[in-house]
Amino acid sequence: MEIKNIVNPANEVMLKRSTIRKYDTSVKISREEMKNILKDAMTAPSSLNLQPWRFVVIDTTEGKEKIKPYMMFNELQWQTCSAIIAVFGDLQCFSNTEKIYSSAVEHNLLPQQKKDAMVEMITNYSASYTPERLSNAIMLDCGFVAMQIMLSAKNYGYDTNPIGGYVRDEFAKAVGMDTKRYLPVILLSIGKADEEAHDSIRFSVDEVTEFK
Numbered sequence: 001m002e003i004k005n006i007v008n009p010a011n012e013v014m015l016k017r018s019t020i021r022k023y024d025t026s027v028k029i030s031r032e033e034m035k036n037i038l039k040d041a042m043t044a045p046s047s048l049n050l051q052p053w054r055f056v057v058i059d060t061t062e063g064k065e066k067i068k069p070y071m072m073f074n075e076l077q078w079q080t081c082s083a084i085i086a087v088f089g090d091l092q093c094f095s096n097t098e099k100i101y102s103s104a105v106e107h108n109l110l111p112q113q114k115k116d117a118m119v120e121m122i123t124n125y126s127a128s129y130t131p132e133r134l135s136n137a138i139m140l141d142c143g144f145v146a147m148q149i150m151l152s153a154k155n156y157g158y159d160t161n162p163i164g165g166y167v168r169d170e171f172a173k174a175v176g177m178d179t180k181r182y183l184p185v186i187l188l189s190i191g192k193a194d195e196e197a198h199d200s201i202r203f204s205v206d207e208v209t210e211f212k
């Protein structure tokens with residue numbers, strides 16, 4: 001059977017993304033452009049559409065200095081990037097249920113009656129969440145948006161590095177976030193590449209896939 005290889009812009013962006021750790025320090029991403037990158041990325045799916053992600057974009061010299069002690073072995077990215085995007089998860093995301101679903105009604109995306117039923121269902125459902133289940137769900141949703149930020153950045157001509165090696169426990173406080181409410185998920189360095197991307201090895205599909 002002939003297997004079609006469909007090439008579209010999304011596919012091209014995905015195949016071309018690679019971690020970049022050294023950036024051209026003369027290139028600054030404007031805040032307007034950064035907002036566009038994030039806006040596109042926020043089309044990511046999320047559980048119950050609660051969109052629990054929150055972003056802190058550290059793009060000033062003062063801001064970067066404040067987070068330097070928490071960057072562990074990732075100093076090169078910190079030093080050369082245009083910005084570090086810190087992705088946090090909102091542990092109080094269920095408190096936005098009414099706001100999100102009312103907005104869907106205002107935009108004619110949902111009839112009022114269905115919205116009322118959804119809000120009631122979600123409110124009851126949320127009562128069954130243990131703290132562990134909540135943080136797992138939030139991490140998953142934020143993982144989706146983080147991936148989309150990396151693809152969106154690529155689409156705007158920038159490169160990224162997902163950074164899990166940072167002092168998580170102290171990071172939220174360092175950037176002024178409420179540590180009880182916001183869960184640190186991942187940092188993303190972003191900027192114009194100043195090094196060649198390296199290919200990285202992957203398992204074959206057969207090694208990680210079963211058909212049943």
Ligand SMILES: Cc1cc2nc3c(=O)[nH]c(=O)nc-3n(C[C@H](O)[C@H](O)[C@H](O)COP(=O)(O)O)c2cc1C
Nearest residue numbers: 017018019021074161162163164165166186198200
């Ligand atoms: C959750 C996560 C945490 C990571 N943490 C770091 C990190 O702290 N420092 C780093 O240089 N790269 C980090 N990486 C990047 C990986 O090393 C990289 O994605 C992997 O080697 C595959 O290479 P590629 O991104 O070029 O495809 C991380 C990636 C992920 C998904």
